[in-house]
Every structure is written in structure tokens, then in C-alpha cells.
Amino acid sequence: MRLSMPSDPMRPAPTRVLTRRREVADTWTLELEPGGTAERPFAPGQFNMLYVFGVGEIPISLSGDPASPHRQVHTVRAVGPVSRALAALGPDAAVGVRGPFGQGWPVEAAAGADVVLIAGGLGLAPLRPALYYILSRRARYGRVVLLYGARSPGDILFRRELERWRRRTDLEVRVTVDHAGSDWLGRVGVATNLVPLASFDPGDTVAFVCGPEVMMRFAVAALREAGVDTAAIYLSMERNMKCAIGHCGHCQFGPTFVCKDGPVLSFERIRGLLSRKEI
Amino acid sequence: MKGIEQIVQEHPFFQGLDEAFCDLVCTCARNVRFDSGEYLFQEGGVADTLYLIRHGHVALEIAVPGRPAVRFQTLGDDELVGISWLVPPYRWAYDARAIELTRAIAMDAGCLRGKCESDHDLGYEVIKRLMPILIGRLQATRMQILDVYGAPE
Ligand SMILES: Cc1cc2nc3c(=O)[nH]c(=O)nc-3n(C[C@H](O)[C@H](O)[C@H](O)COP(=O)(O)OP(=O)(O)OC[C@H]3O[C@@H](n4cnc5c(N)ncnc54)[C@H](O)[C@@H]3O)c2cc1C
Ligand code: FES
Numbered sequence: 001m002r003l004s005m006p007s008d009p010m011r012p013a014p015t016r017v018l019t020r021r022r023e024v025a026d027t028w029t030l031e032l033e034p035g036g037t038a039e040r041p042f043a044p045g046q047f048n049m050l051y052v053f054g055v056g057e058i059p060i061s062l063s064g065d066p067a068s069p070h071r072q073v074h075t076v077r078a079v080g081p082v083s084r085a086l087a088a089l090g091p092d093a094a095v096g097v098r099g100p101f102g103q104g105w106p107v108e109a110a111a112g113a114d115v116v117l118i119a120g121g122l123g124l125a126p127l128r129p130a131l132y133y134i135l136s137r138r139a140r141y142g143r144v145v146l147l148y149g150a151r152s153p154g155d156i157l158f159r160r161e162l163e164r165w166r167r168r169t170d171l172e173v174r175v176t177v178d179h180a181g182s183d184w185l186g187r188v189g190v191a192t193n194l195v196p197l198a199s200f201d202p203g204d205t206v207a208f209v210c211g212p213e214v215m216m217r218f219a220v221a222a223l224r225e226a227g228v229d230t231a232a233i234y235l236s237m238e239r240n241m242k243c244a245i246g247h248c249g250h251c252q253f254g255p256t257f258v259c260k261d262g263p264v265l266s267f268e269r270i271r272g273l274l275s276r277k278e279i
Numbered sequence: 280m281k282g283i284e285q286i287v288q289e290h291p292f293f294q295g296l297d298e299a300f301c302d303l304v305c306t307c308a309r310n311v312r313f314d315s316g317e318y319l320f321q322e323g324g325v326a327d328t329l330y331l332i333r334h335g336h337v338a339l340e341i342a343v344p345g346r347p348a349v350r351f352q353t354l355g356d357d358e359l360v361g362i363s364w365l366v367p368p369y370r371w372a373y374d375a376r377a378i379e380l381t382r383a384i385a386m387d388a389g390c391l392r393g394k395c396e397s398d399h400d401l402g403y404e405v406i407k408r409l410m411p412i413l414i415g416r417l418q419a420t421r422m423q424i425l426d427v428y429g430a431p432e
Contacts (some may be wrong), residue, residue, distance in 0.1 A: 026430060079430065121428035151428040178423045180350045182340060185378055188353040190419045197355075212427040218418070 009245045012051040012096025013037075015072075017089050023075060024155050027122065028087040029063065032072040035097040039069035044129035045104025045208075045236060045264045048072065049244050051096030052089070056082040059241045059259070061126035062100060066133055072097065075125035075157070101244045102263050105130040106234060110206035114142040116198060116228075118219045120149045120191050120211025124157045126236050126263075127210045131165075138170055145172040145198045149191025149215070152177050153184045172198060191215060195222035202227030208264075210236040217274060220267055233267040235274075283308050287384060290331045291357045292408055300401045307390035313337075313377035319360060320371045326363035327388045332356060335381025340374045351423070352416075353378070359412055364388030 015035030022028050034040035042048075042062045051057040060083075064073025078087040089095060107130055115134060119127045127146075134141055146165065150156045156175065166173040174194045176187040187194070191211070205228050209219045216235050223233055239251040239258040246260035254273045256265065267274075284305050287293050293301065311330075313319060319330055319337060330337075336355050340348040351373075354360050360383070363371050369388070395402030 149428075151426070155428065178426070178428065181347050182338070182350055182376075184350060185336075186353075187355070188338065188350045190422045192422075193415075193419060214422065214425055215427050218422055 009098060009101075010243065012049070012057070012098050015095055015097050017091055017093045017095060018071065020090055023157050026079075026087075027075060027077045027157065029073060029075045030086070030089065030095075031064070032074065032095060032097060034070055034072055035095075040072055040097075040100065041069040042066055042072075042100035042129070043104035044107055044133045045126055046100040046102050047126075047244075047263060048074065048097050048099030049101065049241070050074065050086055051098070052082055052085040053094060053096065055085040057096070057098075058082045058086070059101075059238075059244060059263075060086070061236075061263075063125035063128050064132075066129050067136060075122070077122050098244065101259055103261060103265075105208050105236075105264050106206070107133045110134075111137075111140045112142065113232075114144070114200040114205040116145045116147065116195075116200050116205055116207045116223070118147045118191060118195070118207065118209045118211070118223075120215040120219075121151065121155070122157065123209075123211030123215075123236070124148055127208060128158065128161075130208055135168075135171065142204065143172065143200050144170065145200055146174070147191060147194040147198060148173070148175045149194070149211070150175070150177050151179075153180050153186070174198060190218070192218045192222040195219070195226050203229075205232060207233045208236075209233065213238075213274070220274075230267050230271065234264050235267060235270070236263045237265055237270065238263065283310065283384075286310065286333070287331075290333065290384060292331050292359055296404065300398075300404055303394045303398065303401055304386065304391060304405075307387045307394065308384050309387075311383050311385040313381045313383070315377055315379050317377050319375040319377065319381075319383075321374045322371055324371045326361065326369045326371050328361060329364055329386040329388055329391065330360040330375075331384040331386065332358050332360060333382045333384065335377060335383070336379045337381055338376050338378045340376065342374070348374070352419075359409075362409070362413065364392070365409070 013036035015033045018031040047059045047061045049057050050060050060074045063075040076087045078084040117127050180188050207223050209216050237258050241259050242248045242250040244259045246257045251258040338350050339352045340350050342348050
């Protein structure tokens, strides 16, 4: 799904933070004004370039509801200078925004099929808009499954929302953590262990996978073992970016520009590149 | 009520097993149940049983000095608990505790090892069923060690 790009894609539109909420220890969700326009429509899986004045600019996925484009929701993990500065911005703070950019999850093409979403860690953020999209058109899809792996119970993102989703009868939600204390009564083990437990028709399933690259490789292996066709597996790739519009070559991944052709790419397209140490 | 033969045959671990082999392994099997909180076994104890979970949820934990126990895996319906019975010195390397009512088939490990020893075709069949589980757990452990969701250095 592709939406039109803003008029000058290299110029950040000044905007401001509306709200800031802590999700887990190092991760915050920021709601921004759309910046320069009344709304900034986006497709699930797309990203914005967010510019912290005087610090720098980084790609951050949209993690909110695509049905509410008047609010740009981003979930940011503070890992380095820019993300730390971004995550620290409070209400009314100024931010520059360019975007939305890239190709998102093929939510339209998946209609009619079962959909399995596999998220690891922060990977749930770029997948959340796809789930909002699917749930708002629930009757158009077959079985819908969300499999989510986090590091520990304290690292589970969007916990309240996960609990709400878990109560739905038209959505199968399974959560696991890599390790836990003895007060955790949920599953412990890697996210890919959840694949054989989920109910879906492997011959008629589209899978969306987002998380650290190692986890995605294992998830693809588990999906293939379950009988899912590799042509029906999509991954969201992360590469360093500068222009975000396919000009600078910074994000090149073999012949693919992650900013323009991705970040969501079919496994078929990148299978030869995924396991290479350096591109 | 189902007999133990039927229960063993229906468990995915033994599904499709030749009937003669099934008769052999069934002599090592019995039905067990654990209430929530009850231990299946504890670290250091004699590893004398293989548990095939029918229904329930079992947590595997390792005690860490000075810290609460770390839960590193949970196992549920149709899964297998306990592999230390397979190789000497046959001692459990961690605790296994039911975290909800759990019903399982308990296979006497000495009995099963004996049957496998005296009938290598059966032994090969059992090992063939165990290996994918062991390899899957090894791979999962590698992923956990990599700490893929951890904070960057
Ligand atoms: C398309 C796309 C979408 C993205 N969406 C999001 C998002 O929704 N939320 C978000 O928080 N980040 C997201 N990122 C990642 C984010 O852009 C990077 O983390 C960014 O490099 C952070 O910049 P920095 O200056 O803060 O840290 P840097 O100086 O770039 O990095 C600091 C340290 O963190 C490590 N690092 C960088 N990124 C990651 C990562 N993702 N996971 C673990 N370690 C990392 C680096 O190797 C380095 O050691 C996305 C990236 C791409 C390409
Ligand atoms: S970031 Fe410049 S080409 Fe992709």
C-alpha cells in the first residue's frame, strides 16, 4: 500500500509533541501533531524521519492507528544520541518530521487469507498499525494471529492493549518472554516456539514478521517448517538512513533501497541477503 | 476411561509408533497429575522419569544464588519435560514445577532405557523422536543467549 509523498520530501515540517508516555524502561511513545498539514495519512509499516533540532534525524516507524492520521504516533527506544533526545521530548517540544516513507505491510493483498503477525521486542510497534487496520476490517480476513516475544515480562510493549486483544474471540494472541521470575505465569521461551501452537492454514496464510534480524531468520524458518510459502512471508528491515527517498544509497541492501523499496520486503526478495554478514 | 496404551499412542511424541514398540514402552508408563505449584522434579535429584505432558503448563527454573529463581522455559500441552534421564549421571539440571494443574504420562526412565538397550530398533525410534526436540531446544537456547532484544552495548 503506497500513499502520496509530501511536496518537498527533504524538508522537515516543524511540529510539536502532544503527549509522551513511557512504555517500558527505555521506550516511550510520542504523539505528534501531523506537522504542516491537518493530517498526514500513512500506510501500516511506513516510517517518518524525525528530526531533533541540533541533534539529528532518524527513521522511526509509525506505531499508531492509520485511521487517525491527524495524530502521528511513534514508539521510540532510546539507544543512542538521537533516539535518546527524541524519547526525552516532553509535550510542546519541537520536532521536525518528514514522511511518511516506504512500502508498508501488504494488508490489502492479505485480505481473504489467514494473517500471522510475529513481533519480537520493539518490532511490535511497526506491526501495530497493521493489526489496527486488519481489526477494523476484520470480516475481510481469515484467522488472525499475533505472536509476540519480549525479553522479560517487564519489557512487554503495549501490555494493556495486548490484554484487550487477548480477550477478543476473533484474534489469537500468544505472548512469550525469553526469561522471567517465578511470578510470571505466561509462557517462557523464544517467540518462534509459538508458531507451532498457533492455528492457521499454512497453505493460505500471509505472515508479517518484525523484530531483530536474528529473530526474524528463526521466525522464517519456523513458518517454513509449519508449511507457509516463502512468497507469503514479509519482513520489515532496518538499515541506517539519510535521505529516505532513494537518493543517497545509505540504506542499500544489495540491489534494494530499504527506504524506498522497503522497509517491508518480501522474504523472496531478500532471502539471499538476509544471512550475509555484511552488505 | 482411556487405557494407558491409548493415552501413550495419542501423545504426539509416540504417535505412529509401531504397535509392538508401543506395547514395550507402555509397560514403562503411568498416568500422573501435578497441582499448580507442585514440583515434577528438582535440580540435583535422580533423573528417573520422562514426562509427556497431556494438558497443563510446567515451568523450568534455575536457582541463581542471591537472586530469585530464573524461569527459562515453560512447556505445555503435548510437550516433553526432562531430558537428563537420557545420559549419565542421570541427575536433573534444573527444577520443573507445574504452574497450573498438569496431567502427564510419566515414563520410568530406567525401564525405557532398558527396553531401548535390549531392542535397538526401538532405541533408534525413540532417539529419532527425541533429536528434533533436543535440536529445537538447543537453537532456542542460542537465541536466548544472543539476547536479541537486549539493549545495545
Ligand atoms: C525503517 C526503520 C524504522 C525504524 N523504526 C523504529 C521505531 O519505530 N522505533 C525505534 O526506536 N527505532 C526505530 N528504528 C531504529 C532507529 O532508527 C535507530 O535505532 C537509530 O539508529 C537510532 O539512532 P541514534 O542516534 O539514537 O543511535 P545510533 O547512534 O544510531 O545507535 C546507537 C547504538 O544503538 C544500536 N542500535 C541502533 N538501532 C538499533 C535497534 N533498532 N535495536 C538495537 N540496537 C540498535 C547501534 O548499533 C548503536 O550501537 C527504525 C529504523 C528504520 C530503518
Ligand atoms: S536512505 Fe538514502 S537511499 Fe535510502
